[in-house]
Amino acid sequence: MVPFAGYEMPVQYPMGVLGEHQHTRAAAGLFDVSHMGQVILRGPKVALALEALVPVAVEGLAEGRQRYALLTNAQGGILDDLMVANRGNHLFAVLNAACKADDLAHLRAHLPGIEVIERDDRALLALQGPRAENALSALLPGVAGMRFMDVANHDWQEQEIWVSRSGYTGEDGFEISVPKARAEAFARALLAHPDVEPVGLGARDSLRLEAGLCLYGQDIDATTTPIEAGLGWAIQKVRRAGGAREGGFPGAEVVLAQLREGPERLRVGLLPEGRAPMRAGTPLYTSPEAREPVGQITSGGFGPSLGRPIAMGYLPAESTGADTEIWAELRGKRLPVRVVPLPFRPSNYRK
Amino acid sequence: MRFTEEHEWLRVEGDVVVVGITEHAAQQLGDVVFVELPEVDAMVAKGDEVCVIESVKAASDILAPVDGEIVEVNEALTDTPGLVNEDPQGDAWFFKMKVDDLSVLEDFMSEDEYKDFLG
Numbered sequence: 001m002v003p004f005a006g007y008e009m010p011v012q013y014p015m016g017v018l019g020e021h022q023h024t025r026a027a028a029g030l031f032d033v034s035h036m037g038q039v040i041l042r043g044p045k046v047a048l049a050l051e052a053l054v055p056v057a058v059e060g061l062a063e064g065r066q067r068y069a070l071l072t073n074a075q076g077g078i079l080d081d082l083m084v085a086n087r088g089n090h091l092f093a094v095l096n097a098a099c100k101a102d103d104l105a106h107l108r109a110h111l112p113g114i115e116v117i118e119r120d121d122r123a124l125l126a127l128q129g130p131r132a133e134n135a136l137s138a139l140l141p142g143v144a145g146m147r148f149m150d151v152a153n154h155d156w157q158e159q160e161i162w163v164s165r166s167g168y169t170g171e172d173g174f175e176i177s178v179p180k181a182r183a184e185a186f187a188r189a190l191l192a193h194p195d196v197e198p199v200g201l202g203a204r205d206s207l208r209l210e211a212g213l214c215l216y217g218q219d220i221d222a223t224t225t226p227i228e229a230g231l232g233w234a235i236q237k238v239r240r241a242g243g244a245r246e247g248g249f250p251g252a253e254v255v256l257a258q259l260r261e262g263p264e265r266l267r268v269g270l271l272p273e274g275r276a277p278m279r280a281g282t283p284l285y286t287s288p289e290a291r292e293p294v295g296q297i298t299s300g301g302f303g304p305s306l307g308r309p310i311a312m313g314y315l316p317a318e319s320t321g322a323d324t325e326i327w328a329e330l331r332g333k334r335l336p337v338r339v340v341p342l343p344f345r346p347s348n349y350r351k
Numbered sequence: 352m353r354f355t356e357e358h359e360w361l362r363v364e365g366d367v368v369v370v371g372i373t374e375h376a377a378q379q380l381g382d383v384v385f386v387e388l389p390e391v392d393a394m395v396a397k398g399d400e401v402c403v404i405e406s407v408k409a410a411s412d413i414l415a416p417v418d419g420e421i422v423e424v425n426e427a428l429t430d431t432p433g434l435v436n437e438d439p440q441g442d443a444w445f446f447k448m449k450v451d452d453l454s455v456l457e458d459f460m461s462e463d464e465y466k467d468f469l470g
Contacts, residue, residue: 012381016407019382206407275429276405277385277405309384
């Protein structure tokens with residue numbers, strides 16, 4: 001067990017990190033992500049109101065659909081990344097554990113007239129992998145009809161279960177909000193299915209890294225913009241220059257200028273050419289002799305599905321072309337690293 | 352076989368000492384994905400960091416348990432780091448050292464003492 005954002009969380013279960021990773025890719029892995037913030041936003045024109053804090057289109061998001069969003073600061077930096085769902089008469093957001101207290105204060109301070117309700121009475125589970133639908137539909141038959149990024153309520157033993165078809169592994173799967181008092185029983189019912197094994201933080205990290213997904217606090221933070229982070233796809237046309245609701249979010253000048261002119265640095269995928277894993281903080285150089293680093297690795301480790309080390313990090317835009325050779329300094333030695341497109345592995349979403 | 356407080360085992364083979372990590376250490380590390388071995392012929396002092404071992408959880412070092420010269424390394428670990436989890440006290444030895452005086456091994460724990468040390 002390790003401390004994580006004020007929670008005690010398991011790095012691994014008896015299967016071990018490699019086994020849990022492979023099992024999630026081959027069958028279904030169950031994650032307890034109850035540390036994440038679950039928040040309801042309710043009030044007049046709540047979707048338009050939230051657009052004042054995020055560069056994404058919330059207005060126009062269809063009922064029963066979810067979208068990736070980012071809270072930005074005045075410099076265009078990322079305060080948090082989150083999921084926002086339109087659940088009819090309200091929005092439902094899922095926030096990072098380490099950010100949730102700040103996020104709640106930020107939302108309450110800047111969304112006058114909108115009720116911001118933390119639902120800490122609910123646990124959050126994620127069931128991920130190609131057999132996730134099979135296992136979850138044994139308890140909630142309705143989930144089989146859901147597509148990637150759909151959200152819906154389903155009933156289980158007279159409890160309302162909030163389900164989204166999404167996750168953090170690059171696999172098809174679900175995030176499942178369950179009333180706290182029934183969460184253990186629900187998790188045990190899933191674990192009783194032969195396809196399901198519990199998965200800890202270790203494999204959660206290697207799965208998301210292979211999928212090229214950012215970890216807040218590591219790959220993105222208040223000093224990185226959505227454009228530098230390669231998350232420009234999350235900014236819909238309507239919020240960009242020339243769109244009907246152009247700008248109007250914190251740091252819009254910075255973000256829209258970077259969209260127009262390109263950012264000075266960019267998050268890229270990196271393949272260390274040897275066998276040594278390179279972890280967050282490893283400095284990156286343009287040559288074996290260069291004195292000053294030009295960037296650093298923000299996430300890195302062994303990619304079990306690729307059978308080799310993988311990493312992500314920031315580099316100056318001119319060094320981010322595919323196959324650019326970069327040098328990482330590890331234990332006093334400069335080792336070659338190749339720039340590659342993300343993700344490392346194609347995702348298997350049920351579109 | 353002798354054991355160090357750093358969870359290494361030492362076994363005398365002729366006039367050299369074979370060094371590896373214990374079952375307990377391998378289990379604590381989790382799945383090993385990378386091993387960097389010392390150079391053959393290197394002279395090392397007790398406490399020197401001679402190997403890097405990385406698991407899916409973390410990176411750690413193996414320290415030279417005594418003064419001596421590295422005379423052989425187990426290249427199989429470079430290609431198959433997972434061997435460390437499969438057979439830590441057998442096939443997954445790390446290196447062999449030549450030492451001046453084999454009696455220094457007597458300072459280390461016996462198997463029973465190591466078991467007590469683990470508690």
